[in-house]
Amino acid sequence: MATLIAPCNHSPQEDAEALQKAFKGWGTDENAIIVILGHRNIYQRQQIRTAYEEIFQEDLVKKLESELKGDFEKAVYRWILEPADRDAVLANVALKSGRNYYAIVEISSVLSPEELLAVRRAYLDRYKRSLEEDIASHTSGHLRQLLVGLVTSYRYTGDEINAKLAQSEAEILHEAIKEKKGSQEEAVRILSTRSKTQLIATFNYYREIHGTSITKKLLDEASDDFQKALYTAIRCTTNHTKYYEKVLRDAIKGVGTDEDALTRVIVSRAEIDLKIISEVYYKRNSVPLEHAVAKETSGDYKNFLLTLLGKDD
């Protein structure tokens, strides 16, 4: 369930003209941009982009980049890109940051095999290098093996499960958490090749035998980037809405806000399941997500996020 509110009857030409009007004159009319783009779905946004190019011989994305700034610009930029292209950008940003690979694990573990392939294609088109090539150059050891394994996966999506395999592989994962020699490589193999249904059976078996969930165990023992990435991959696989709720919660709580994480989740999920994530957030925190976001952000950035969250104007 999406939070985005988009009208059925929009005219790409009129939208393009209204946007151009918003760019003109003394300052930019940010509110007009939010009202238009914050209420258009992915197909409509692509139509607007095409119409804008046809009418004004200018790329709307470049124009937005030059007219806007700060977190607002970043959010609008991510929002106007096609999802696969946006994920390619997010993965590249994660690599350049040099320490935060969550976005890469999310893309690999939440998307369907075909969606993941689309991101790899978009990455190649944009950067003239493959996504796995850049990951492999930026990382090493087991972390590299895991990240490359995850992004290059093309998993079976059927329902068939091998129960015996789930049992034996739950034990391998248990050993990997305890950093038993050789088991990390096996954990990479399991996480990056088994189907989601098979993995969930494995995690269920783990809970049954060890009396605690594998993520809880990992959370207690995770000491390095490899184990943290493993943790993220498992959470994204088992229940990605709960995972995203946690990302939002961490981004909002404490002193300072993690705008990058906030933008990433809201922009990526607004058209998919942000409503569910928002409900999970409310259940967990007893505060509506919109209120929490409103409290931590300001100005056009705040208005844009709230619009994507489905706030009526």
Add this chain to the structure above:
Amino acid sequence: MATLIAPCNHSPQEDAEALQKAFKGWGTDENAIIVILGHRNIYQRQQIRTAYEEIFQEDLVKKLESELKGDFEKAVYRWILEPADRDAVLANVALKSGRNYYAIVEISSVLSPEELLAVRRAYLDRYKRSLEEDIASHTSGHLRQLLVGLVTSYRYTGDEINAKLAQSEAEILHEAIKEKKGSQEEAVRILSTRSKTQLIATFNYYREIHGTSITKKLLDEASDDFQKALYTAIRCTTNHTKYYEKVLRDAIKGVGTDEDALTRVIVSRAEIDLKIISEVYYKRNSVPLEHAVAKETSGDYKNFLLTLLGKDD
């Protein structure tokens, strides 16, 4: 340049009926099967398969499997499958053999990124497991890393080259051949992520610095399955027609023939570049490939291979 001779004006219905006639009665008319299927391109074969199913409510592939036998059956079976599906079968056969992974390295290093993806899709459809999943379960260590890395690759196919990178990575490969600790993993990264153009630049640089080609060096020093797979991947990347000539030469020479390798190369390349491979073979051995194949094979199998090699009836 293909060796296959296929007419433009064929009727799938007539072909299907002629095949059914060949199956009927006391024995199978193998020659009729060769004359028809050995002269139809991939699109025509798929049309015949569809027509056969429509007219006789029976799968032509299954029928062929039940009517034919031995190397002839294997060759016809591989020939009638769509290329991606055939490669999926070849990869699976290689995995089950448990020691010969050439077919997997060939598929990963010779096919285009999109063709390789098609094989992975076909593998999933056929076996309900991913290709990399099965490879990872059958292998271990650096060999596993290399094979999984190769089949999951989705490389940049443009012409841009980074010369500095080619230099530094040529040295890493040199260390990997000498089995210097940690360098094998880097060799895997390079071979499985860099574009073919970039890899060729790296191999060229290697030859310049070390006065010998990297494949020659590997051939002298290759001691384990990992290094042999590395060797195959490099040969397939630099010049796959020369590589296939060598496979054919090895399959034919000495006592006994390696029918599996012979069939694999002829069936896989007959519609693509078998004519070039055949020319390379003649230059290298001063014997026409058809003569060599004719000498080493017999019966229907021989007639079928020679038909695919472009022999006029």
